[in-house]
Amino acid sequence: MIAERQLADFRPAPGFANRHLQTLLPRALPRPAPSLVEEIFELPDGDFVELAWVEAPALPDETPLLVLFHGLEGSVDSPYARHLLGAAQRRGWRAVLMHFRGCGTRPNRCPRAYHSGDTADARWLLENLARRYPAAPRVALGVSLGANMLLKLVAEDADNALGLSGAIAVAPPVDLSACADTLERGVARLYQRHLLEALKAKVAPRLARHELPLALTQKDLANCTTLRAYDDVITAPLHGFQNAADYYHRASAGPLLAGIQLPTLILHADDDPFMPPGLYDDMSLGAGIRLETARHGGHVGYVEWRDGRPASWLARRVERQLDDWAVPAPGSSPVVSLSDS
Numbered sequence: 001m002i003a004e005r006q007l008a009d010f011r012p013a014p015g016f017a018n019r020h021l022q023t024l025l026p027r028a029l030p031r032p033a034p035s036l037v038e039e040i041f042e043l044p045d046g047d048f049v050e051l052a053w054v055e056a057p058a059l060p061d062e063t064p065l066l067v068l069f070h071g072l073e074g075s076v077d078s079p080y081a082r083h084l085l086g087a088a089q090r091r092g093w094r095a096v097l098m099h100f101r102g103c104g105t106r107p108n109r110c111p112r113a114y115h116s117g118d119t120a121d122a123r124w125l126l127e128n129l130a131r132r133y134p135a136a137p138r139v140a141l142g143v144s145l146g147a148n149m150l151l152k153l154v155a156e157d158a159d160n161a162l163g164l165s166g167a168i169a170v171a172p173p174v175d176l177s178a179c180a181d182t183l184e185r186g187v188a189r190l191y192q193r194h195l196l197e198a199l200k201a202k203v204a205p206r207l208a209r210h211e212l213p214l215a216l217t218q219k220d221l222a223n224c225t226t227l228r229a230y231d232d233v234i235t236a237p238l239h240g241f242q243n244a245a246d247y248y249h250r251a252s253a254g255p256l257l258a259g260i261q262l263p264t265l266i267l268h269a270d271d272d273p274f275m276p277p278g279l280y281d282d283m284s285l286g287a288g289i290r291l292e293t294a295r296h297g298g299h300v301g302y303v304e305w306r307d308g309r310p311a312s313w314l315a316r317r318v319e320r321q322l323d324d325w326a327v328p329a330p331g332s333s334p335v336v337s338l339s340d341s
Helices: 019-028 079-090 120-132 145-156 176-182 188-208 218-222 227-238 244-251 254-259 313-325
Strands: 004-007 036-042 048-054 065-069 094-098 138-143 166-170 264-269 289-294 303-306 309-312
Touching (some): 019 303, 019 309, 048 120, 065 079, 065 120, 065 145, 079 138, 120 145, 145 264, 176 227, 176 244, 188 218, 227 244
Parallel strands (some): 065 094, 138 166, 166 264
Antiparallel strands (some): 036 048, 048 094, 303 309
16 A cells, blocks of 8 residues: 555635635634533543533444544634534534643643643543444544644554544644744744744743743743744753754654554645645655645635635545545454545
């Protein structure tokens, strides 16, 4: 089996091909508003993550399950999250989003946060869901930071002990260092500033309460004007890395892609303002990977024109893939093909 590289069938809405318009436009689309149920999911180290389940009380245990991992400082309220959870619901799937530590409605307990290569919490959740729903096909989907994390997890789980039917990675920053550099140039600095403001707003009160093992003042925090600087003095030391360079090297999924055998769909836009040009040019892809690239799409944008109005192509593409992975053949391993539709 040879890894596939294909052109995505995405076509941007007329007049909205620009990368920045595509990145921002999902915020203006009407969002599905499924009824959600919160679950506090305890972790082995005494911390917790918050799960947001799409309410579906009548579904049988064998109903297929989609597990969603959001991007940096995302949540169940992120536009893409609502569209993707809605897509799963429309296809009759059970669906849940895992908030990374501290990204839900309350601060996490332990003196740490989350990062792009932190696979332990996702693994613990997926192991538990396999025991909770052993007869259900289970698919994991990650977006941006969550997509890099998921690809790293799939590579680490080489024998698919987690029992996944497949994985979907949307806009994964598989070379964290190159992506950090990209966000320091041109208009992309506006996205960097937005992300930094969200990160700083969350960590500042914890620093003030001396909850984190960091010799860092509020002035030091204010002086972090790039994500690389923030990762150097906060993300890296909080999570056992020497510095940002060490973190980016050890957490990037790119070098691990060659080993992936699990059916895995990667969606990438060539004009993603978070990514350098030619991100996948020199990367080896494992036999399970199908890489679909679109000329346009921005960062997790993919807004098309459908039925006389703008709509999410991303949700539509994910629906097609979920249909393929919904029902494993009786007595067989999970589905091992990717949609060409």
